[in-house]
Amino acid sequence: MPPQFQENIQDLLPALPNPDDYFLLRWLRARKFDLQKSEDMVRKHVEFRKQQDLDNILTWQPSEVIQLYDSGGLCGYDYEGCPVWFDLIGTLDPKGLLLSASKQDLIRKRTRVCELLMQQCELQSQKINHGGEVPKSYYLHNQVRPQYEHTATVARDSFLRVETEVLFPGCVLRWQFTSDGTDIGFGVFLKTKRGERQRAGEMTEVLPTRRYNAHQVPQDGSLTCDKAGVYVLLFDNTHSLRRPKKVSYTVDVLLPDKASEKKIEGLEATRPSPAQ
Numbered sequence: 351m352p353p354q355f356q357e358n359i360q361d362l363l364p365a366l367p368n369p370d371d372y373f374l375l376r377w378l379r380a381r382k383f384d385l386q387k388s389e390d391m392v393r394k395h396v397e398f399r400k401q402q403d404l405d406n407i408l409t410w411q412p413s414e415v416i417q418l419y420d421s422g423g424l425c426g427y428d429y430e431g432c433p434v435w436f437d438l439i440g441t442l443d444p445k446g447l448l449l450s451a452s453k454q455d456l457i458r459k460r461t462r463v464c465e466l467l468m469q470q471c472e473l474q475s476q477k478i479n480h481g482g483e484v485p486k487s488y489y490l491h492n493q494v495r496p497q498y499e500h501t502a503t504v505a506r507d508s509f510l511r512v513e514t515e516v517l518f519p520g521c522v523l524r525w526q527f528t529s530d531g532t533d534i535g536f537g538v539f540l541k542t543k544r545g546e547r548q549r550a551g552e553m554t555e556v557l558p559t560r561r562y563n564a565h566q567v568p569q570d571g572s573l574t575c576d577k578a579g580v581y582v583l584l585f586d587n588t589h590s591l592r593r594p595k596k597v598s599y600t601v602d603v604l605l606p607d608k609a610s611e612k613k614i615e616g617l618e619a620t621r622p623s624p625a626q
Contacts, residue, residue, distance in 0.1 A: 351375060358389050365396050367405075368472065402458070404465055412459045415450040419443060420459055424470070431478055433470040435463065490567045496526060498598035502585075504534065505594050510585040512601060513541075516575045520606035523581055524572040527599035529564040534595050535586030536562055536569070540579050550584060559586050564597070 351371045355378065356363075363369045377395075381387035399405065412420070421438040428434055447456060504510045516523060527536065537559030541548055550559070562569050575581065587595045 352378070352383075352385065355385050355388060358385065359392050362392060362396050365399070366392075367468075402461060404461070407458070407462045407465050408469065410458070410462065412455055412462070413451055415447070416455060416459050419450075420447060420456065422463070424466070427474065431474040433467055433474065435467060496568065496600075498526065498528070499600045501596065501598045503594050503596050504585050504587040507588050507591050509535075509587060510597065512583040512585070512599065514581050514583065514601050514603060516578055516581055516603055518578055518606065519576055521575050521578075522572050522604040522606070523575055524570075524602045524604060525583060525599065526568065526570040527564055527585070527597055528568040529562075529598075530596040532565050532590070532593070532595065533561045533563045534565075534597055535559050535584075535589060536564075537584045537586065538573065539582045539584060540577065541582060544580060553582060556581065559584060561586075561589065 351374060355374065359374075366373065374392075377388045377392050378385075381391055403410075411417075419442075421442045422436055424433055425436050426434050500512075502510055514523065523538070527534075536557075537550070537555070538557035539550055539553035540556050541553050557571075557573060583599075583601060585595075585597050585599075
């Protein structure tokens with residue numbers, strides 16, 4: 351913002367609704383940063399606001415006929431929070447309005463709409479979280495890491511299979527994992543043949559394998575199992591030809607309801623003990 355421009359209009363600043371740098375920059379852009387033309391434009395704007403008493407226009411109420419038959423209105427906000435105003439031209443009776451209200455009041459009603467929208471934009475901008483640089487104290491890798499049940503090393507150009515049996519459809523398979531040093535691939539598969547070691551291409555893909563920055567942010571996820579069977583959680587390090595990866599992980603199976611829990615208890619009760 352040119353200091354000279356602010357100095358030239360110093361006497362006008364108290365009369366402006368929001369004289370911050372962004373507001374003043376609009377006048378400079380409108381006159382291609384010509385300081386004299388921009389100053390003239392601002393002064394005309396202030397004079398117009400005084401003549402129309404725009405500081406109090408929102409308290410002014412138009413006549414009954416204008417309120418009832420001058421179409422249009424505020425109908426909400428878009429996905430960025432900006433107010434949306436609809437003017438319904440097809441149903442408007444301009445002749446009837448001009449015969450029922452003064453032209454000055456009709457113009458003033460439209461001016462009032464502009465002020466209302468400016469006010470709504472200002473209110474919405476105050477609600478917007480403008481973000482900012484996140485303090486490093488929030489970084490998950492700087493915080494206390496959860497305790498994982500298992501730790502293993504995935505060799506270079508290799509993978510680690512973690513098999514988990516799901517006894518009933520509707521169970522929730524849940525996992526948490528982290529890696530040391532760099533990223534790791536992860537995917538979930540369902541074995542099509544029990545008791546056999548199958549490659550990824552021979553199993554049903556449940557969650558596609560992709561690489562996760564688990565060394566920076568601990569990963570977690572879950573899925574509802576549509577079928578019973580042996581699910582394979584695959585930690586994939588085939589993209590790394592030179593370095594192994596250390597992963598820590600926890601895997602849980604959550605039962606869908608009490609009936610399933612009773613079924614499992616019944617299976618365990620009928621299962622022969624090792625001594626028999």
